[in-house]
Amino acid sequence: xxxxxxxxxxxxxxxxxxxxxxxxxxxxxxxxxxxxxxxxxxxxxxxxxxxxxxxxxxxxxxxxxxxxxxxxxxxxxxxxxxxxxxxxxxxxxxxxxxxxxxxxxxxxxxxxxxxxxxxxxxxxxxxxxxxxxxxxxxxxxxxxxxxxxxxxxxxxxxxxxxxxxxxxxxxxxxxxxxxxxxxxxxxxxxxxxxxxxxxxxxxxxxxxxxxxxxxxxxxxxxxxxxxxxxxxxxxxxxxxxxxxxxxxxxxxxxxxxxxxxxxxxxxxxxxxxxxxxxxxxxxxxxxxxxxxxxxxxxxxxxxxxxxxxxxxxxxxxxxxxxxxxxxxxxxxxxxxxxxxxxxxxxxxxxxxxxxxxxxxxxxxxxxxxxxxxxxxxxxxxxxxxxxxxxxxxxxxxxxxxxxxxxxxxxxxxxxxxxxxxxxxxxxxxxxxxxxxxxxxxxxxxxxxxxxxxxxxxxxxxxxxxxxxxxxxxxxxxxxxxxxxxxxxxxxxxxxxxxxxxxxxxxxxxxxxxxxxxxxxxxxxxxxxxxxxxxxxxxxxxxxxxxxxxxxxxxxxxxxxxxxxxxxxxxxxxxxxxxxxxxxxxxxxxxxxxxxxxxxxxxxxxxxxxxxxxxxxxxxxxxxxxxxxxxxxxxxxxxxxxxxxxxxxxxxxxxxxxxxxxxxxxxxxxx
Amino acid sequence: xxxxxxxxxxxxxxxxxxxxxxxxxxxxxxxxxxxxxxxxxxxxxxxxxxxxxxxxxxxxxxxxxxxxxxxxxxxxxxxxxxxxxxxxxxxxxxxxxxxxxxxxxxxxxxxxxxxxxxxxxxxxxxxxxxxxxxxxxxxxxxxxxxxxxxxxxxxxxxxxxxxxxxxxxxxxxxxxxxxxx
Numbered sequence: 001x002x003x004x005x006x007x008x009x010x011x012x013x014x015x016x017x018x019x020x021x022x023x024x025x026x027x028x029x030x031x032x033x034x035x036x037x038x039x040x041x042x043x044x045x046x047x048x049x050x051x052x053x054x055x056x057x058x059x060x061x062x063x064x065x066x067x068x069x070x071x072x073x074x075x076x077x078x079x080x081x082x083x084x085x086x087x088x089x090x091x092x093x094x095x096x097x098x099x100x101x102x103x104x105x106x107x108x109x110x111x112x113x114x115x116x117x118x119x120x121x122x123x124x125x126x127x128x129x130x131x132x133x134x135x136x137x138x139x140x141x142x143x144x145x146x147x148x149x150x151x152x153x154x155x156x157x158x159x160x161x162x163x164x165x166x167x168x169x170x171x172x173x174x175x176x177x178x179x180x181x182x183x184x185x186x187x188x189x190x191x192x193x194x195x196x197x198x199x200x201x202x203x204x205x206x207x208x209x210x211x212x213x214x215x216x217x218x219x220x221x222x223x224x225x226x227x228x229x230x231x232x233x234x235x236x237x238x239x240x241x242x243x244x245x246x247x248x249x250x251x252x253x254x255x256x257x258x259x260x261x262x263x264x265x266x267x268x269x270x271x272x273x274x275x276x277x278x279x280x281x282x283x284x285x286x287x288x289x290x291x292x293x294x295x296x297x298x299x300x301x302x303x304x305x306x307x308x309x310x311x312x313x314x315x316x317x318x319x320x321x322x323x324x325x326x327x328x329x330x331x332x333x334x335x336x337x338x339x340x341x342x343x344x345x346x347x348x349x350x351x352x353x354x355x356x357x358x359x360x361x362x363x364x365x366x367x368x369x370x371x372x373x374x375x376x377x378x379x380x381x382x383x384x385x386x387x388x389x390x391x392x393x394x395x396x397x398x399x400x401x402x403x404x405x406x407x408x409x410x411x412x413x414x415x416x417x418x419x420x421x422x423x424x425x426x427x428x429x430x431x432x433x434x435x436x437x438x439x440x441x442x443x444x445x446x447x448x449x450x451x452x453x454x455x456x457x458x459x460x461x462x463x464x465x466x467x468x469x470x471x472x473x474x475x476x477x478x479x480x481x482x483x484x485x486x487x488x489x490x491x492x493x494x495x496x497x498x499x500x501x502x503x504x505x506x507x508x509x510x511x512x513x514x515x516x517x518x519x520x521x522x523x524x525x526x527x528x529x530x531x532x533x534x535x536x537x538x539x540x541x542x543x544x545x546x547x548x549x550x551x552x553x554x555x556x557x558x559x560x561x562x563x564x565x566x567x568x569x570x571x572x573x574x575x576x577x578x579x580x581x582x583x584x585x586x587x588x589x590x591x592x593x594x595x596x597x598x599x600x601x602x603x604x605x606x607x608x609x610x611x612x613x614x615x616x617x618x619x620x621x622x623x624x625x626x627x628x629x630x631x632x633x634x635x636x637x638x639x640x641x642x643x644x645x646x647x648x649x650x651x652x653x654x655x656x657x658x659x660x661x662x663x664x665x666x667x668x669x670x
Numbered sequence: 671x672x673x674x675x676x677x678x679x680x681x682x683x684x685x686x687x688x689x690x691x692x693x694x695x696x697x698x699x700x701x702x703x704x705x706x707x708x709x710x711x712x713x714x715x716x717x718x719x720x721x722x723x724x725x726x727x728x729x730x731x732x733x734x735x736x737x738x739x740x741x742x743x744x745x746x747x748x749x750x751x752x753x754x755x756x757x758x759x760x761x762x763x764x765x766x767x768x769x770x771x772x773x774x775x776x777x778x779x780x781x782x783x784x785x786x787x788x789x790x791x792x793x794x795x796x797x798x799x800x801x802x803x804x805x806x807x808x809x810x811x812x813x814x815x816x817x818x819x820x821x822x823x824x825x826x827x828x829x830x831x832x833x834x835x836x837x838x839x840x841x842x843x844x845x846x847x848x849x850x851x
Binding site: 269356358359362366367374385392396591608609 | 724725727735736737739740741742743744747775776777778779780781782787788791792794795796798799802803806807809810811813814
């Protein structure tokens with residue numbers, strides 16, 4: 001089976017090379033025979049990579065330690081669940097997984113566009129095939145997952161214990177679905193540039209791909225944060241690690257693109273800008289891969305065998321040169337009218353939204369690469385850690401939060417002062433009221449607390465603007481169509497899914513901001529070495545260390561479990577059981593935290609250490625509002641689902657709207 | 671015959687006075703200055719160790735690359751205990767940081783210092799943001815100016831056409847706003 005996998009990868013490489021040539025020749029020469037030949041390529045390519053993936057998965061599930069990859073990332077005692085996740089746990093497997101997703105996406109693109117968009121699609125397929133070829137070259141010649149150990153060992157080394165967490169099973173695939181997903185809009189943008197078909201058809205073709213990829217990237221980041229929170233055992237969820245940054249940057253650029261593209265759709269403006277953003281998003285995904293696989297920047301996430309840096313750097317360089325070259329040569333064709341009615345308009349607010357998103361993206365990029373710059377300039381490698389990102393990004397983030405509230409209530413084209421006054425009076429009043437109400441209750445002793453206070457006030461302001469939008473729309477619909485309130489709300493959202501889906505996403509973002517503010521400033525933690533029966537008090541809770549137990553789970557894993565009773569006002573509210581897990585052959589034991597999560601706060605327990613006399617060091621964190629962050633993630637998921645939900649009547653409604661608009665805006669007839 | 675162009679030309683947008691704009695800008699600058707000079711945390715004794723944990727990287731043998739406050743390896747606990755003892759002995763946070771830098775070099779700091787070349791680390795994002803902001807402002811003004819120019823010439827052409835009184839055009843503007851939002 002391993003030989004079949006290896007052979008399948010070789011066939012896949014040959015097929016993708018053939019695909020590149022065929023699609024180019026078919027498109028340039030307009031040859032029907034080559035089109036027909038190319039028709040089968042995405043199927044063969046996907047089939048080959050699926051076979052190779054199945055072969056590797058079989059090796060993992062069947063404990064085939066003759067495969068070096070299986071030996072390095074699995075062992076006999078590993079749960080089946082984690083054996084599957086070992087597939088993407090190491091560098092070679094993760095590259096195969098990336099290729100698998102890419103070929104499947106390519107196949108979907110091919111099926112979606114079989115009988116349409118004949119001008120752009122062949123070039124998009126060329127781009128997709130070229131990227132696939134790059135990955136297949138790596139898999140065949142540099143990081144072959146089917147490398148064999150001549151004398152197979154009895155057992156494997158096992159998966160890194162830190163990766164043995166259910167969030168780690170979900171987080172990488174989700175992130176990869178987003179990363180790889182952005183290849184599709186990139187391919188169509190490149191195709192539009194190549195074939196000079198630069199109207200907004202490529203945007204319409206890739207709208208859902210962009211949204212879905214954005215969604216996966218967003219959820220991937222959140223799942224990663226959740227993994228860090230539950231598995232790394234330091235009480236936090238985001239450490240501004242270079243690899244976290246690498247996943248965060250494309251999300252920011254893609255968010256900027258999702259907003260600015262609306263201006264192009266509405267006003268046929270900013271073609272160069274949108275093209276640049278979509279290309280930059282893809283460049284950032286490859287930059288992230290470069291960071292993870294180069295070993296150039298130290299990170300907890302980098303792969304053990306981080307040796308692929310130069311390949312990705314070269315690939316990145318080629319992509320950037322081609323993108324810049326294409327944009328420059330097509331500049332005259334990308335010219336648009338670029339007219340705005342007023343500085344005070346939603347268009348302007350979108351431009352500033354782009355500025356802030358890219359500002360955070362740039363600050364993150366700058367912080368990530370600054371150690372390299374410093375080493376090159378001064379010969380001193382310095383560290384750029386959380387304090388830098390918090391000081392630079394938080395003020396920009398707050399301005400962005402404010403814009404989330406301002407944007408939807410500024411009119412398109414031109415806002416008048418009276419219109420602004422009317423739309424802003426309620427949200428601003430709500431914000432000011434919140435500022436007044438919160439002032440006596442929230443401490444304002446340091447920068448973090450002041451930022452959190454401002455965040456809460458802005459959250460109230462933004463939520464008010466969004467709720468007013470929903471309320472106004474619902475009431476108008478209720479009156480117009482004589483519907484019940486809930487029915488009116490439902491049909492309002494259903495009939496304008498992308499708009500109200502977007503608002504729901506904004507609600508999710510507000511929840512995330514509030515959660516971050518609450519957890520960063522008002523938490524408390526302590527660490528205490530305790531004997532059985534001793535207690536520690538944190539905030540309103542008393543934590544009593546009750547006993548220590550041991551479980552020998554299997555030949556490679558032993559668990560030490562502490563039992564901690566948690567009391568509030570003398571009443572037992574929870575029994576926490578933080579663990580320390582010891583893996584055979586691993587130097588460091590792994591902490592398994594125990595968390596009681598409520599909407600108000602998380603009670604977070606870590607068993608840091610213990611001795612033979614059963615005394616244990618317990619770390620206790622009371623982290624307020626962390627669950628708001630995860631809740632925000634699910635709200636974003638729901639909002640995105642609403643936005644992309646297929647609707648066969650949508651096209652008809654859009655045409656109707658356009659008709660109405662053109663009737664309103666065209667010179668009125670007598 | 672009524673045209674949209676004429677209506678928009680007649681909507682008088684009151685401009686905020688220069689003094690008011692200056693006041694707003696001044697307040698914003700003051701807010702940023704105020705926030706940046708505030709201490710990162712209060713100097714309570716319990717917070718001093720947290721300050722150290724945030725300011726320094728973990729120096730364990732594994733080279734985990736984490737900020738001490740985020741690190742969970744065994745060595746990090748010993749390092750923390752060492753710092754707690756140093757603080758109790760009367761050393762200040764700055765003295766301990768200085769000592770650590772002398773021992774491990776600048777890389778032990780969790781963020782660049784605000785001196786020399788490292789200033790570029792802190793300043794560049796904000797400079798980029800300000801330049802970007804000014805650029806957008808200029809672009810938007812140019813684009814808005816272009817539109818105004820088009821409207822003015824359109825207005826000249828249709829000089830003979832009847833105009834709509836301001837109160838009606840304001841009303842129409844409101845209706846259009848509603849349609850937009």
